[in-house]
Amino acid sequence: MENLNIKGQIITQHDKGFHEAIMGTLFNKWDTGRRPLMMVSPQNIDDIISTLHYAKSVGKKVSICSGGHSWSANHVREDSILINMKGFNQYEINRENMSAKVGPGVGGSTLLIELFKRDLFFPAGHCKGVCLGGYLLQGGFGWNGRKYGMACENVIGLDIVTANGEYVHANENENADLFWAARGSGGGFFGVVVAFHLRLFKKPAYCCSITHVFDIKHLESVYHWAAEVGPSIPDAVEFQMLMSSSVLKFLGSGIEAIAPIFAETKDEFEASKAFMVNSPIKKKAFFRTPCLPTNMSAMYSAAMTHYPDNHHWGVDNMWTKAPVEQLIPYLKVMSNNLPPAPSHVLWLNWYPPSRKTDMAYSLEDNIYIALYGTWENPNDTQKYGSWANDWMEKMSHLSTGIQLADESLHKRTSPFISENHLHKLDKIRADRDKDYLFNAWHSRPI
Ligand SMILES: Cc1cc2nc3c(=O)[nH]c(=O)nc-3n(C[C@H](O)[C@H](O)[C@H](O)COP(=O)(O)OP(=O)(O)OC[C@H]3O[C@@H](n4cnc5c(N)ncnc54)[C@H](O)[C@@H]3O)c2cc1C
CATH class of the missing domain: 3.30.43.10 (Uridine Diphospho-n-acetylenolpyruvylglucosamine Reductase, domain 2)
Structure with a gap:
């Protein structure tokens, strides 16, 4: 040897x-x-x-x-x-071309905070520590992502070492098959990404957030309201709700309805916050903030309270377009057996546009439900380890697939790329990685 x-x-x-x-x-x-x-x-x-x-x-x-x-x-x-690849953590920002070249080991938050200082923006993920390597390959649901598109739609090229050991550049015109595959295949990609080339945006003029917090007894009215307003929420808002057994860290069971807004004009800003400001159920909230201006450091700090380090996590998810009447009975029972906070149930209002980009990423739906079970003591694994998977299995008849971002394919499988795109991906893999050198997703050992 x-x-x-x-x-x-x-x-x-x-x-x-x-x-x-x-x-x-x-x-x-x-x-x-x-x-x-x-x-x-x-x-x-x-x-x-x-x-x-x-x-x-x-x-x-x-x-x-x-x-x-x-x-x-x-x-x-x-x-x-x-x-x-953690050590490949260099980045270069090119203001003139509105582009950046970033290593896969660069934290999305590191890049975005840096861009923000220069009045620039990229739809990086919501938590510190998530690196651009895995994030961009799986799609990338980032800040202002409803407006700027999936983060991977803003990848304009990649530098890759292929299974043959060739160092190549891939973009729309060169090695276009690899370029297609790298935008959405996530943990099933068959090459080592050494750098991503990104399209940047101008920093939105308005960066604000509104929060309403409800006691769990209002569960039905909160989800009914969310489902009703969901389709018309402007794309400058990434509206989400977190149900947990301890909202705002110390209070009891409830639901935090959070609306981060990234608007370009005053009119867009006013239109974006209207559904919260005029919400017919806002009086039921026991805690309400006005629409507060914020910055990326504050946004990241707030997000991190829900995803602490050094914890054990059991996570699973589903896309759905099921009527809220069919979802509520499950959410209600779930609310009575939530693992301790910061474990939570996320409801993300997505309503995707019809995407123009042809790429491996291809499965999404109107509502995203993700369960994040967490515990500190390894002895609690037996107790909480399968909470997320068990619920998502019970609700699988209401699901149209899962996100790769929060996959637990080692425990439970469900579609994560459309069938025809998966077929195309398999063909590209067979051509580019003839010996199947790279491991694929847990659920599809090759
Ligand atoms: C706390 C937390 C918050 C999150 N928030 C978000 C969010 O807001 N939006 C969102 O979309 N996702 C989010 N995610 C999911 C996250 O984007 C994915 O888990 C992503 O894969 C993480 O990227 P990574 O490089 O840190 O992970 P890794 O575990 O290192 O990478 C995941 C997989 O990607 C592949 N990969 C990684 N780097 C390379 C490379 N250089 N070349 C080839 N293949 C590679 C490998 O198959 C690897 O197993 C979050 C995850 C956590 C834990």
């Missing part, structure tokens, strides 16, 4: 600190018990190429991580070689 000689770091199963190194790549501290054979942290592109040649020569599969925020620990696979 040949040796792997690279500039970057290699740690193998036999080395001290291996367990800690693998767990250190993960946001979700629920240890699946799976372990790769070794983890390689490349320093440069030659290191990546050598690692791929090495993996082929020893007949092992490859997986990749950047920020390690896959809830399902998609990169931690048995008998595989893990390439950790």
Whole structure:
């Protein structure tokens, strides 16, 4: 067996600190018990190429991580070689061209906070720590994403090391098959992304947020109202509701209705906040904020209270267009057995536009429901570990598929890309990765 000689770091199963190194790549501290054979942290592109040649020569599969925020620990696979791209965390912002070149290990929040300071914007994800590598590949539901599109729609090119060990650029005209596949295949992509080229936006003139908080006894009226106003909520609002057993951190069971608004003009701003300001149920809220101006640092801090570090997580999700009358009975029973906060049930008002971009990403629907169960003590895994999956299984007849962002394909499967796009993706994979060097999603071992 040949040796792997690279500039970057290699740690193998036999080395001290291996367990800690693998767990250190993960946001979700629920240890699946799976372990790769070794983890390689490349320093440069030659290191990546050598690692791929090495993996082929020893007949092992490859997986990749950047920020390690896959809830399902998609990169931690048995008998595989893990390439950790966290160190590829450089970025360059080109104001003139309204573009940026970013490494996969760049945190979305790092980029967006930096852009904000320069009056620029990109629809990065809602939490600190989520890196652009996994985020952009799976689609990317980001700030102001209803307006600016899926984050991956704003990827204009990628630098990739292919399964053959070639370093290529992919865009609309060059290696267009890889470009198509890289926008939506998520953890099923078959290449190592070294950099993304992004289209930037001007910072919206109005960045504000309104919150109404309801006691759980108003569950029915809150969801009825949300379903009624949902289709007409302007696309400058990413309206969402979080149901938990302790709203605003210390209060009891309830629902936080939150409307972040990113508007370009005064008229758009007024129109965007109207559904909250004129809400017929707002008087039922025991806590209400006015429409407060905010910035990205404050938005990220608020979001992070729902997703703390060093926790175990069991997460699952569904897209739906089911009538609210069919959803409420489930939400009601769920509200009586929520795991402790910050575990929560997210209702995201999505109502996607018909997308013009032809890309692997292809499955979405009007309402997104995601369950985030979390616990600190590993002894509670038995108690809370399957909460999210069990509920999503019970509601699967109301679902039209799932988001890859919050997948738990190691536990439960459901469509995540349309059938014809999955077929096309399989064909591109068979052509580009003939030996199936790269691991695909948990539910579709290849
Ligand atoms: C707290 C939290 C908040 C989140 N918020 C959002 C949100 O607001 N919007 C949203 O859309 N998603 C969100 N997500 C989901 C998140 O976007 C995905 O889990 C994403 O995959 C994370 O990217 P990563 O690089 O951090 O993760 P990783 O776990 O490193 O990557 C996930 C998978 O992507 C592939 N991959 C990663 N890097 C590369 C690379 N360089 N080349 C090739 N393949 C690669 C691998 O298959 C890997 O297993 C959130 C997740 C968490 C834990």
